Amino acid sequence: MRIDPEKCIGCGSCKPYCTMWGGVMHFERDRKNPTRIFYVIDEDECVECSVCLRSGCCPVEALYQPPLEWPRIVRKNFSDPLKIHPETRIPGRGTEEMKTNEVTGRYRLGKYGMAFELGRPGAGARFYDVEKVARALSTLQVDFEENNPVTKLMVDRKKGLINPEVLNEKVLSAIVEFMAPVEKLPEVLEVLDRVSQEIDTVFSGDIISRVGRDGSVPYIKVLQDRNRFLSINGKSNVGLGRPLSALE
Ligand code: SF4
Ligand code: SF4
Structure with missing residues (x-):
């Protein structure tokens, strides 16, 4: 999962929805405009469950799902409760x-x-x-x-x-x-x-x-x-x- 830094308004609404209890999200300051902050997702810690995106919590639609390639796709296969596992079909x-x-x-x-x-x-x-x-x-x-x-x-x-x-x-x-x-x-x-x-x-x-x-x-x-x-x-x-x- 990623956050578009141009769209994000730094409200933090997505953090409570994260199944990793928000530990994968942190805010950064805009270097050109230090009064502005935006959130970033640590992609190594994100399990690609899509719960944050599906919640519809973001007021500006800054959360988005980039294409997932092998082997990262296994994160989604195991973590998204709505995903049918491609190999077991369950x-x-x-x-x-x-x-x-x-x-x-x-x-x-x-x-x-x-x-x-x-x-x-x-x-x-x-x-x-x-x-x-x-x-x-x-x-x-x-x-x-x-x-x-x-x-x-x-x-x-x-x-x-x-x-x-x-x-x-x-x-x-x-x-x-x-x-x-x-x-x-x-x-x-x-x-x-x-x-x-x-x-x-x-x-x-x-x-x-x-x-x-x-x-x-x-x-x-x-x-x-x-x-x-x-x-x-x-x-x-x-x-x-x-x-x-x-x-x-
Ligand atoms: S996809 Fe899941 S783990 Fe990743 S940021 Fe969203 S809620 Fe957290
Ligand atoms: S809810 Fe949207 S705008 Fe607010 S911090 Fe999260 S990604 Fe940024």
Whole structure:
């Protein structure tokens, strides 16, 4: 995103709308007319979410979107909530099966899915940090989800390597999504504990699984043994396991 310095009147109205909490915007003085100020966007920190532009907050239409080339376009693909990801053809950063409506039978008994989410508004995430997580998980031979946008950026899934051209790109958030057998969960948690010390942003972990026939949650003891808590805003996936119910 850019601001046209000739149009900008320096009112600052755009700053509160920025998903990076305004940290990417600062004002400068007009050298020819020091009483006049205008705002500038730090393009290295801007995640191209377009929230400022879409808000219609600018009274003089100084905000504008220049054409985005590769690799910068990945910022928009991951950060603009209205953008359909060109490779997965779904909006957002995780797959629909993982988030809300699993009707494909992906999550079978004895397996669980996990989403390790890096970045949030105000913080964002760089792909070099996303790659650290993917590389660490690859040592456990987890199955990275084919239709996840981060997986699509990998050049070597066995090693969790992401296309080097995008490593310095910053996005609002990105999700490393994978499947593993339930018995691997302790190792996965250990690896995530370790790698979380090496990344320079906030993160959260989601676990997706079917509930047992008796209503039990298969991984809950593993979490409790490690003093983890289950968030009260956990989601109920409306379709989880439905097509396979006759098989298992
Ligand atoms: S596009 Fe997003 S990150 Fe960039 S300046 Fe606008 S609101 Fe901030
Ligand atoms: S809202 Fe428009 S005029 Fe005001 S500081 Fe932002 S870009 Fe400049």
